[in-house]
Amino acid sequence: xxxxxxxxxxxxxxxxxxxxxxxxxxxxxxxxxxxxxxxxxxxxxxxxxxxxxxxxxxxxxxxxxxxxxxxxxxxxxxxxxxxxxxxxxxxxxxxxxxxxxxxxxxxxxxxxx
Amino acid sequence: xxxxxxxxxxxxxxxxxxxxxxxxxxxxxxxxxxxxxxxxxxxxxxxxxxxxxxxxxxxxxxxxxxxxxxxxxxxxxxxxxxxxxxxxxxxxxxxxxxxxxxxxxxxxxxxxxx
Numbered sequence: 001x002x003x004x005x006x007x008x009x010x011x012x013x014x015x016x017x018x019x020x021x022x023x024x025x026x027x028x029x030x031x032x033x034x035x036x037x038x039x040x041x042x043x044x045x046x047x048x049x050x051x052x053x054x055x056x057x058x059x060x061x062x063x064x065x066x067x068x069x070x071x072x073x074x075x076x077x078x079x080x081x082x083x084x085x086x087x088x089x090x091x092x093x094x095x096x097x098x099x100x101x102x103x104x105x106x107x108x109x110x111x112x113x
Numbered sequence: 114x115x116x117x118x119x120x121x122x123x124x125x126x127x128x129x130x131x132x133x134x135x136x137x138x139x140x141x142x143x144x145x146x147x148x149x150x151x152x153x154x155x156x157x158x159x160x161x162x163x164x165x166x167x168x169x170x171x172x173x174x175x176x177x178x179x180x181x182x183x184x185x186x187x188x189x190x191x192x193x194x195x196x197x198x199x200x201x202x203x204x205x206x207x208x209x210x211x212x213x214x215x216x217x218x219x220x221x222x223x224x225x226x227x
Binding site: 004006032034036042043044045046049089091093094100101102103104105106 | 117153154155156157158161168169204214215216217218219220221
């Protein structure tokens with residue numbers, strides 16, 4: 001099955017700085033990589049995803065990059081704001097099915113005002 | 114569009130008791146998932162349904178957990194008997210067929226087993 005490792009487990013940045021969270025995966029057949037944001041006590045919400053036919057995808061202040069050769073993908077948040085503070089999870093398909101996700105262990109991002 | 118609904122939101126039981134959780138997916142979503150999220154960890158898939166059939170239940174502790182999705186809409190997840198290590202948030206998610214893999218999560222049921 002898929003093994004997803006996520007780093008760092010905690011990340012503190014000053015407001016306005018950038019934050020980068022990295023995940024590695026094990027199954028070279030994986031082709032879909034979503035990122036979820038989970039605020040305290042709330043449901044995970046998809047913030048961005050990328051498929052293996054592209055190397056980068058951007059949505060306003062959020063971007064995801066994918067390196068299929070190295071089997072890692074990263075979340076980049078620019079111009080961070082206090083409301084970006086949350087736990088971020090990466091995920092990758094389990095067993096080759098994009099509908100079955102294995103999640104990383106999460107990164108607690110704190111944006112300091 | 115209405116989101117995934119779950120109930121109850123919170124449940125406290127003693128070990129060896131039984132508990133059931135309910136999930137109503139987004140209308141028209143054929144695929145439904147149950148996840149277990151232990152504090153400080155990512156969600157772990159327990160079972161996946163497509164319509165009313167089980168696609169994958171390889172990580173479901175079948176000696177104590179069961180799930181069903183009668184009529185291919187609502188689903189229930191049951192634990193009987195509960196153990197202390199079952200304390201977690203149980204998340205339900207759904208996704209449509211044919212429009213990608215995006216999973217939409219419900220608010221979860223927070224279970225505490227004493």
